[in-house]
Amino acid sequence: MTLPRRGLGRIAIGLVATGLVLYPLIGSANAYRETVLIQIFLLAVMAGGWNIISGYTGYVSLGQSAFLGIGAYTVGILSMHVAVSPLLLAPLGGIAAALIAIILGAVIMRTRGHSFVIITIAFLFLMQALALNLPGITGGSNGITLPLPDWSNDTQQLPFYYSLLGLMALSVALSWWIRRSKFGTGLIAIREDEDKAAAIGVRTSVYKILSFTASAVLIGVAGGVYAYFLTFIDPRGMFDILVSVQIVLAVLLGGRGTLWGPVVGAFIILPLSEATNASSQGTHFVLFGGLLMAVVLFLPQGLVPTLNAFWARRRGEPSPRRPARVAAEPVPVAPYEDPHDRDGLPLLELEALVKRFGGVTAVDDCSFEVRRGSITGLIGPNGSGKTTIFNLVSGMARADSGRVLLGGERIDLMVPWERAYLGMGRTFQITRLFRQMTVFENVVAPLPGFSWRQLGADAVSGPEAVRAEELLDFVGMAEFASHQAGHLSFGQQKLVELAQILMLDPSLILLDEPAGGINPTAIDRMTDLIVKLNQRGVTFLIVEHNMPMVLGLCDPVMVLADGRCIAQGHPHEIQANPAVLDAYLGRGWGEATERLEV
Amino acid sequence: MGRRGSKLLGILAVVALVTAACSSSDDGGGGDGDGGTIKIGASLPLTGDFSQPGGEAKRGYEIWQQLTNENGGLLGKQVELTILDDASDQNTVVSDYNRLISQEKVDLLLGTFSSLLNLPASAVAEKNDMVYVEPAGGAPDMFSRGFTYLFFAQQATATHQGDLFSQYILSLPEGERPTTAAYPTQDDPFAAPVIDGIRAQLEAGGIETVYQTVYPPETTNFDTIASDIKASGAELVAHGAVFEDGIGMIRSFQKVGYSPASFFETSAPSNSSQFSDAIGLQNTEGIFYAVSWHPDTDTPLNAEFVAAYKAKFDGAVPAEDAADGFAAAQVLQAAVEATGGLDQAAIRDYLHANSVDTILGTLSWDETGAPQQAFLLAQWQDGASQIVLPEDLATTDAIVAPKPDWAS
């Protein structure tokens, strides 16, 4: 009946773009409307930049407008000393912004959540203070005046109009490129669950700095152009927190994390700001503050996603289901090739690990080994330190003392993704999938290594797609490939999580309560998978409370109590060990299992 | 259902706010378009940091419009004023003037308040070859860009605002002249040059600078500075203030128990009752300030201006900013009437070549648009402000010196 939505959208965008390009050349254009459009383009560029760090990556910054000032001042200062047109100097503004973003990013991307927001606010005001208090360089509160452009009156606006229009197009292009690349998937993974992203091989430190830089560079260039447009810059105007608010409002209204959201938002917010300009004192603020509050409270997704969802609902459910396929062969898993590989040597060694949280010693001088090729169980009463041990091994926590060795190599000082690259995977007690992504996207997200070239690659390549499909078949979740991960049941999520890890070709898999909270059939399935993988050479370390599963599956079994390993050995030895019975199983257990065993 | 409901609510809320915003803006959408009026457009900071003086300047423009229209208008036509709010923001002021020029198509422009806003705004006017008479904005940078359409409607630029004060101090006999001075100033493009100008002149005259500081505009606590000035033992203080800081500094002086024998402050003391209410009427005695205008000076239309202002605004005495607005409009009016039309180039040339009589006195400009006259030196005496210099415009013969101690 109607055109496919994608085609309709593209036609609409094409029309608008052509309109914008031709607008100044039409007779009825006037300088005022061009000025408004110039400011819209500028807001769209800044909003696009903000969207990268705060939309895709999830780090909300209230200080991105600082880069506008940085770009503006770079051009302003240079134009005082060099007789080059400021428009040509504008790219240098972008470079300055990028450099400062890299330095700043390296330092502040270590913080999270509200700390990050506060720091960005402080950064903005600090930049303003620097501009004010270093008059020798920046002219202080007097600001810097740039020369008037010397081209004719009729065309005076055009260079600014087209520069900023071009920058806006660049901003959208950058956003589009990021979204469809591996880099973009990594950013979204960081937004959804940063620690999980690190655990599956996303080198979060580099990704975050890059994201921050990408968000700053175009804003810097725009700042340079805009400075020339105003012909006057001063600290208060260039480092204005209200500009940051406009940026946030534009992106939130348009749709955070979407491609066109920032542009749509800019086209709504700026004219609104202009229209309310002539009104009485304070009403302007009330309207904007109120609008932001309304958006945060009632429309946090923004317009674009809401309209998309509305449209999708009208046209019915998308995406056909994939037919279920019977798992034929388990997917070959390459065993870990260690040059020092010798049979029976421990793959994982814990030596005298200690971890304290305030007054509580969660792990107290714990040592044990996991033999290569084994399925080792780790049991113990609640609070004995099992999850903490996992965190120490996988890199989510740092030990106070002691060492962890993987294949003879010391890993306790490594960041989580490096441990992933060495072949260690880990699941979580409460599954951590990227809920907004589809099952398929989740499985393709892990990265077995880091390279700069890989960042720019397509989010999903051919071989990866094939492998992901095979792994999903293997765990039996193939028919759910295009479902949103957040919609799956708990047991289904566990299977997907396992598939995720298998993408990394791990030699060691840490399973945190794989049988917890799922039905018996699913438990059997899980056990089945573990056995199959183990036959192919994958070593397992499993934390579990489900005793029949542990005792039937694992050999050896380690027992943890009060943060240390109190016993280890074959399952039947553990069952009979009085210390273990004392600490955990309780005296009645031994008799109960005797009754169970035939 | 709940989620859909809240999304619907969200869209409704947004639509409602947007509609409210658009409908509340309305005005400025072009007048009746009849050729029988002359449209003058201006932007002023009616909200934000400069809203106080901005509001006053608006009143000044409005009183001028009222008086002019009552007397037959400009070139026989009624004057229509379009005033936009730039919210003390530079981006807004640029689009405001673009809008006035291109959208509203006004015949004449008047300036906004504060150098920070007038700097970008005057560039828009210059790019569009329109005369730009500004009521305020005397920072040196305004006049160093080679603009030809710009005119500053006060007597002198910032650096020379304190000339008469310096001259007065240096004219005092040995025993009475202060020997040490302190120069605190806000980091403001207008206030700071005034104090720099005074300091240069007094240092050249042999008065030792024992303290100077530049504080950021956000400073709200002046106790430490006051304490430091007191510790320096300065006999004269020349303070570059905007408004709130002027009040704050005086209060801090009172708190630390320090009263300079000679005290000059920019801007704040010219705000008549707001100033005296804030620091206490008795405490105003002897404070010097430079001002562009005084209600009692015998200058053309001054009495009418004061009377009309009082009648319209509940008997309040006009603030200096209102008078500056009025004067700027007078300058424009004089040039329009002298050239008999609205040709911007002719108006520009006229103003460069001639002087104009305003309620501030006679004004004339050099080729950069900077005025050539001198500010009035005023002093608070007996709870009222008086002009003490220059003598031909003075409203009193007496000069209070030294400044008495704070009254508390």
Place this chain on the structure above:
Amino acid sequence: MTHLAQTLILGLLIGGVYALMASGLTLIFGVMKVINVAQGALLILAALFTFELWTRTGMDPMVAILVTTPLMFGLGWAIYRLFVARVRNAPISMTVLLTFALAITLEGVMGVVWKNVFRSVTPGYFTRSFHVGGLFIPQAQLYGCGVALLMLGLLFVFLTKTWSGRAIRAASENAQGAQLVGVNVNGVAAMTFAIGVATTGAGGSILSVLYSFFPASHYLWISRLLGIIVLGGMGSLPGAFIAALMLGVAEALTQTYISTRWATVVPYVVILVVLLIRPQGLMGSKLREDVAA
């Protein structure tokens, strides 16, 4: 030497007032992990209320505290119920945005109702000082600091000696645990927010005497308060107290011995340095989420 002592005294006195203002902010954060960026605007609002009382009835601002505190308590409760409660489960950044938007809206409302004019409250003692051994102790600052310490003391007693106060502290440490022992965590959140905003009632009244203010002044105050709670450790009341004193003194010393220019930069530098080097501040608890991976 006297000069140094004078500077320190001024810094400490102001620090005491800062402490009261910051206490509400850190309390709200401690329980709800919400940064109420609107705290500065609420301070100004309370100051304007005090101004109204002063001009209409001549009520002394220190006495007005008895009126403004309950008034702001009610306002805080309303704000929580109407707005903050809805975003309790949203990401932290959304709550920051919400309170920021609230701050701007409040600034607009204040501008419409009271106009953008500088105001201050001027009772007789606002420019008088006590002279003690060569030093000047401004009366307004002394009274203000005294009242601030009194209010802080009352707050402290409330938190440690009453059931409600203990419920608040329990919910602050461990919301789930508190719920398990029967604490109505939602009600506690509302009360905490209301109390946090109520402190701005007293803080604002004191502010009205010490400083001129107008609606846009709130940015200065929220920057300062953020610096204080970051330094003290977000959520720690004793930490906020010590940090407030430190900041007051640091500002005074910077103003005198370095330059006035850089004094206003102190809060931002504090924020950056503390959040990067020791995110939990002086006395905050180290959140497990803050561990840098």
